[in-house]
Structure formats: C-alpha cells, structure tokens
Amino acid sequence: TGKYKVFIIDEVHMLSKAAFNALLKTLEEPPAHAIFIMATTESHKVPETVVSRSQRFDFRRVSKRDILKLFELVLKEEDISIAKEALSLLADAAEGSFRDALSLLDQVISFGAKKITVEQVEDALGITRISSSQNFLSLLISGNDSGAVKFVKDLAVEGRDLMQFTRNFLEYLRLVLFVKVGVESASELGLSSDDAEQLRGQSSEITSARLLEIIRRVLEAYRESRQTPVPELPLLVAILSLGPVKATVTGVPVLSPAVSRQRKDPADAPNLNLALGKIMEQWVEVLRRVKEYNHSLISSLRLGRLIELNGDELLIAFPYNFHKETVDARKNRIVIEQVLEEVYAAPLRIKVLVERELKNEPATAFPPKDDLLGEALRILGESGG
Numbered sequence: 001t002g003k004y005k006v007f008i009i010d011e012v013h014m015l016s017k018a019a020f021n022a023l024l025k026t027l028e029e030p031p032a033h034a035i036f037i038m039a040t041t042e043s044h045k046v047p048e049t050v051v052s053r054s055q056r057f058d059f060r061r062v063s064k065r066d067i068l069k070l071f072e073l074v075l076k077e078e079d080i081s082i083a084k085e086a087l088s089l090l091a092d093a094a095e096g097s098f099r100d101a102l103s104l105l106d107q108v109i110s111f112g113a114k115k116i117t118v119e120q121v122e123d124a125l126g127i128t129r130i131s132s133s134q135n136f137l138s139l140l141i142s143g144n145d146s147g148a149v150k151f152v153k154d155l156a157v158e159g160r161d162l163m164q165f166t167r168n169f170l171e172y173l174r175l176v177l178f179v180k181v182g183v184e185s186a187s188e189l190g191l192s193s194d195d196a197e198q199l200r201g202q203s204s205e206i207t208s209a210r211l212l213e214i215i216r217r218v219l220e221a222y223r224e225s226r227q228t229p230v231p232e233l234p235l236l237v238a239i240l241s242l243g244p245v246k247a248t249v250t251g252v253p254v255l256s257p258a259v260s261r262q263r264k265d266p267a268d269a270p271n272l273n274l275a276l277g278k279i280m281e282q283w284v285e286v287l288r289r290v291k292e293y294n295h296s297l298i299s300s301l302r303l304g305r306l307i308e309l310n311g312d313e314l315l316i317a318f319p320y321n322f323h324k325e326t327v328d329a330r331k332n333r334i335v336i337e338q339v340l341e342e343v344y345a346a347p348l349r350i351k352v353l354v355e356r357e358l359k360n361e362p363a364t365a366f367p368p369k370d371d372l373l374g375e376a377l378r379i380l381g382e383s384g385g
Contacts, residue, residue, distance in 0.1 A: 007037070083116065086118040089129055090125075130168075130172060137173070149240075162232055176211060304318050312348050336350055
C-alpha cells in the first residue's frame with residue numbers, strides 16, 4: 001500500500017451526466033490520499049465544472065522521428081529487421097500515438113519472420129506507401145480520369161483499405177499545400193530525397209485552384225466512405241466530379257494555333273480592359289471568399305480600386321502605403337491570387353500601387369492625422385455593410 005491512491009479514468013468524456021455529477025462532488029472535496037487522472041481526446045465534452053476543479057495538461061502528438069526511435073529500440077531488443085520504408089509507413093499510420101505505433105508494430109512482428117518487407121506491411125495492414133499518393137496525384141493533375149479510376153480499382157482488388165488510403169492521400173495533399181504556399185520546404189518533411197523531389201515538383205506543377213478543388217473533393221469522399229457499402233465509390237465520384245484540367249503554360253491560357261496566328265499583330269489583340277467589367281461584377285464574391293481565408297486582410301483589400309486588367313495582371317490602387325504593403329505581403333498575395341483563380345477560373349496576378357503613384361505624387365505611409373477618423377469610419381462602414 002502506498003501513500004496515495006491513483007484513479008485513472010480514460011475517455012472521461014464518455015461518462016454520463018449522473019456520473020459527472022457524482023465525480024464533481026468528490027472533486028469539490030477530494031480526499032487527501034486520492035489523485036484522479038482523467039484522460040480524454042475530446043476535452044470540449046467534459047463539463048466546465050469538472051475542468052475548473054482540475055489541472056489541465058494538453059499533450060501534443062508524438063513526432064514521427066520519436067516514433068521511429070521507439071521502433072529502433074524495440075526491434076533491437078527483439079532482434080528483428082524491418083525495412084526503413086516499412087517503418088515509415090507504420091509511423092505515419094500511428095498518427096502521433098505511441099500506443100497505436102506499438103500496436104501496429106506488434107501486428108507486424110506477429111508474422112514470425114526475422115526480416116519484414118514493405119510489401120508484407122502493406123498486405124498485413126492494408127496501408128499504402130507515399131509513392132501511391134504521389135502516383136494518384138499525378139493522375140489527377142494531368143486530368144487522366146481513366147487512369148485514376150483504374151488506380152482506385154486496383155487498390156480495391158489488392159485488398160487495400162481505401163478509407164486509410166484516402167486519409168493518407170489527404171495527409172500528402174496537406175504536405176503539397178504547405179510546400180506550395182512556402183510554409184515548409186520539401187527537404188524539411190522527413191521524406192527520402194526522391195519523395196521530397198517529387199513532392200516539390202508536384203507542388204510547382206499544380207495550380208492553387210486545382211489543389212484546393214482536389215482537397216475538397218477528397219475530403220467529401222473521406223466523409224462519405226464511412227457510410228458507403230461500396231468502399232471505392234466515394235473516390236470514384238471524387239475523380240469524375242473534378243472536371244477537366246484547363247491547359248496552361250506558365251500561368252497563361254494556351255491558345256490554339258489559329259488564335260495565336262490571329263494575335264501576332266498587337267493591333268489585332270482584343271482590348272483586355274473590357275474584361276475589367278467582369279472582374280468588377282464578381283468583385284464582391286472575391287472579397288467574401290478572401291474574408292473566409294483571412295478576416296484581417298479584407299479591411300485593406302476592400303479599400304482597393306480596380307484600375308485595369310493587363311493580360312493576366314490585375315492592377316489595384318490603394319489610398320495609402322499601409323494598405324498596399326498589407327495586400328502585397330507574400331502570404332496575403334497568395335490568398336488573393338488563389339481566390340481570383342477560383343472565382344474567375346483563370347490564373348490572375350495582382351499588381352498593387354498607391355493612388356498617388358497614378359498622379360506621380362509621393363506616397364503616404366498612413367492616412368494623415370486629420371483624416372484618421374474618416375478612414376476609420378470608411379472601413380467600419382464598409383465592413384458593416
């Protein structure tokens with residue numbers, strides 16, 4: 001017998017209301033010799049009255065590197081050899097949990113072999129390596145619907161867990177998104193040099209609009225996969241609902257040879273300023289979508305005045321340098337250009353300047369002191385509308 005009695009309640013959020021009330025009475029006047037440890041993965045379901053009488057510790061997911069170190073210790077003790085790529089698959093499938101990692105490793109070790117290959121791990125657990133996600137994304141980027149459908153069909157025939165594959169694919173799309181917007185570089189993600197190089201290439205090749213559309217469709221497929229009686233059906237629907245890929249070269253729409261010949265003479269080129277009317281018609285939708293991505297950015301963007309559309313470059317003028325620099329920040333520019341591509345179904349770039357620059361006058365960093373109130377009223381008035 002020890003000095004203290006420790007009570008561990010796992011998944012405490014599953015307690016009934018009556019059970020929580022009983023527990024609360026004990027927590028209000030806890031015995032000196034008792035320690036209660038309550039664990040949960042859904043803390044928002046625990047009553048505030050219980051949370052306020054406890055000390056809260058939030059644990060983060062374990063890194064893939066730490067899980068691999070744990071595998072190394074266990075395998076050395078058990079004198080078992082598992083391919084590095086297979087261990088990487090297991091670490092990814094564990095989703096940051098030591099417990100799940102050891103459980104998966106135990107399943108693999110139960111094969112009884114002293115040397116375990118990637119293929120054995122894939123067959124046993126129904127999971128797929130990162131190259132499968134890369135190959136699938138390549139098919140979607142190129143718009144090869146028949147190839148993508150055959151890919152999913154082959155996974156089903158091989159007995160792969162399609163729900164797990166969809167989850168793995170969403171994780172890979174997250175990495176592509178990170179690399180594309182510059183949050184992380186491919187070399188920092190713990191991938192092999194070949195996988196990192198392919199990830200880098202795919203993030204450069206795919207447009208932001210196409211990437212977001214794929215993520216949305218695959219997310220829908222993942223949600224529906226929990227209820228469908230035909231495992232491959234949600235993914236097949238996602239493939240066919242993506243639609244054709246718009247051919248582009250360096251962000252400019254590809255013209256047919258006949259059109260190209262017609263436009264060799266600059267005098268024959270259409271007046272692209274006329275298209276500015278369409279931009280203005282849907283500008284409210286652009287502002288609405290930008291607000292969903294970045295609520296603070298919209299206060300500066302809505303002050304911009306659309307000047308002209310020159311090719312694929314949209315010129316926007318702002319009253320002061322502060323607004324111009326806010327919109328021109330790299331992360332904000334990416335969001336705006338991404339939304340423009342979504343709304344107008346064409347890759348557009350923005351060029352920003354200050355109104356005074358149009359008149360060849362020196363730009364002002366902030367509104368003059370005597371105009372601060374008017375500027376504030378303008379922003380608040382527009383946001384209220």
